[in-house]
Amino acid sequence: MRSLLILPFALLILGGCNNVETKILKELKKIENTVRPLAELMKSNQEPTPEPEVVTNIWWAEQGWTEQEREWFWHIPQGTQIMPYDWFVALERPKNEGEGLFIEQDYMMRFGFIPSQKTEQNPDNLPIGFVKDARFVNPMNGEKVTMAGITCAACHTGQINYNGEGLVIDGGPAMTNVTLFQDKVSVALFETLLPSRRFLRFAKRVLKDEYSLINAIKLLKEVKQFAEKNGQLTTEMINRHLNLVKEGFGRVDALSRIGNVVFGAEIDFENLRAISAPVSYPPLWTVPWFDWAQYNGSIRQPMVRNVGEALGVQAPVNLTATDKEQLFNSSVHVDNLHEIENLLAGDKRLSGLQAPKWPTKMLGPINDNLKQQGQKLYEEHCQKCHLPPVDSKTIMQDRYWEEPNKYGKRYLITHNIDLNVIGTDPAEVFDFYERQAETKGLGLGEIFANRGLQVVTEAVANKWYDENDISPEKRIEMNGDRENIVLSPLKYRARPLNGVWSTPPYLHNGSVPNLYELLSPWEERSKQFYVGSKEFEPEKVGFVNTQFTGAFLMDTTLAGNTNTGHEFNDAEEVKKKDNNVERKGIIGPKLTEKERKALIEYLKTL
Structure with missing residues (x-):
């Protein structure tokens, strides 16, 4: 009898659930004509994701950080969304990527992200480079939101694999495809808004015990508004045909993307420019001690560099407010950027994060005879631009350091090499040099990119300083004891080569797969090769060239991807062969096979 009484109540509850779901599905149907074209447009710009690359054993390079410092760096928020x-x-x-949640380890690894571990700082076991940011404040309305964000570590934590083992390298260039990740996130979010049970599952996960018709429809409206707002930049880039050069794994057109977010998405889409000069993620060790940062040696101050980076990876900033009090409000965590810089720099010259040492147990021993021969070649052909080894006594000589600035600080003098001398692909340099933007309500008129970046990043930092009552002395310290100077030189910076063995592919745009080809004549360099695998090739020092589903084909015949310059060759012989035209970028004599191997052996030890 009791079961007969319970049955009507059960049916009533089930009927109520079905009624709620039916009404939600009707709401989804109402917006389908708006959402579906956007979902299809997002999908049109996509590559497939590769299968995750799995190793049986993984360990971490010894680079001067404690385990706590390492994990802090992996998951510290910078204010991105x-x-x-x-x-x-x-x-x-996304529907065509199989079943499961986006954040599951096997799926995130497809983009190259490295698994982390579940901790208080990382409660949902997200990969290295992702964060739960409880401090995020929307600069447009002042609303506090717990936000998922990307950290510095997403692009600056490397990994090399060899024979089933993996070595994680803090501050190293990541073999990640962040652009593909962002595109897939957009597709997944828009597909959540299509009329299917997908949104119902999503709403139940988000709302948990507060799941109801009213709350689900409220959530639906919020997701739609967010997806459309944050999809605008991608939509405009696709419709304007501005994705000219694919970035792929391990690269991003950093300066163009910063400009497109700051001057395009935040001010006026007419300020958008093409993605045409992707560059490899640079290693972070030693960088805080350089006189100038960026591949083109354009930025002097660490805070400007770091605020610009945060804005470029979607830390929103208010550049359109009519209320001047709201102008330059941003979500950027300026204090965290300062702490990150301090951790990278250390408290003594060239301390902080160290370059990884060649792992002999994993990759094999160093040949001492070859190394000694290579050292002589390095001193003869490389040291003039790339400086003595950073772990040598020589590098501490005064001639390698600037005179103390007005704050009493000295920085390592890096050499910026003229384009006509180095001969490498000029796209990044010219894009930044030529770019202009209309600043609209900021009142600066049309300005060049270097000036615009200088003004906006300084204003964002100063806004944070003002709101947090930071003293003038502390501001100077947080700015890295350096003036805010942003140039646009037609040059590329030569950096010290400590840890260079762990940073393939080579040249600023990642157009040369290994060190052996970098030391070879241009004609002997690969015109095409595949990027995406972390499997290392220790003899030539680079990643293996393997074709697989989702691999990125690096085509060096395309502008922005060219692999010319930084060449060791017989200049006179080349000139004769090239109809008496002098080839740019020949910086040293043609090296024999033995000399190349010797120099590589020495570079492994830096």
Whole structure:
């Protein structure tokens, strides 16, 4: 009898659930004509994701950080936004990518992200480079939101694999495809808004015990508004045909993307410019001690560099407010950027994060005879531009350091090499040199990119300083004891080569797969090769060239991808062969096979 009484109540509850779901599905149907074209447009710009690359054993390079410092760096927020955190951990993968949540380890590894571990700082076991940011404040309305964001470590934590083992390298260039990740996130979010049970599952994960018709429809409206707003930049880039050169794994057109976010998405889409000069993620060790940062040696001050980077990876800033009090409000965590810089720099010259040492147990021993021969070649052909080894006594000589600035600080003098001398692909340099933007409400008129970046990043930092009552002395310290100078030189910077063995592919645009080809004549360099695998090739020092589903084909015949310059060759012989035209970028004599191997052996030890 009791079961007969319970049955009507059960049916009533089930009927109520079905009624709620039916009404939600009707709401989804109402917006389908708006959402579906956007979802299809996002999908049109996509590559497939590769299968995750798995190793049986993984370990970490010894680079002077404690385990606590390492994990802090992996998951410290800088104020960027992917989407509200509860949405991100509830989001399913794009429909054509299989079943499961987006954040699951096997799926995130497809983009090259490195698994982390579950901690208080990382409660949902997200990969290295992702964060739950409880301090995020929307600069447009002042609303506090717990946000999923990307950290510095997403692009600056490397990994090399060899025979089933993996070595994680803090501050190294990541073999990640962040652009593909962002595109897939957009597709997954728009597909969540299509009329199917996908949104119902999403809403139940997000709302949990507060799941109801009213709350689900409220969530639906919020997701739609967010997806459309944050999809505008991608939509404009696709519709304007501005994705000219694919970035792929391990690269991003950093300066163009910063400009497109700051001057395009935040001010006027007419300021958008093409993605045409991707560059490899640079290693971070030693950088805080350089006189100038960026591949083109354009930025003097660490805070400007770091604020610009945060803005470029979607830390929103208010550049359109009519209320001047709201202008330059941003979500950027200036204090965290300062702490990150301090951790990288250390408290003594050239301390802080160290370059990784060649792992002999994993990759084999160093040949001492070859190394000694290579050292002589380095001193003869490389040291003039790339400086003595940073772990040598020589590098501490005064001639390698600037005179103390007005704050009493000295920085390592790096050499910026003229384009006509180095001969490498000029796209990044010219894009930044030529770019202009209309600043609209900022009142600066049309300005060049270097000036615009200088003004906006300084204003963002100063806004944070003002709101947090930071003293003038502390501001100078947080700015890295350096003036805010942003140039646009037609040059590329030569950096010290400590850890160079762990940073393939080579040249600023990643157009040369290994050190052996970098030391070879241009004609002997690969015109095409595949990027995406972390499997290392220790003899030539680079990643293996393997074709697989989702691999990125690096085509060096395309502008922005060219692999010319920084060449060791017989200049006179080349000139005769090239109809008496002098080839740019021949910086040293043609090296024999033995000399190349010797120089590589020495470079492994830096």
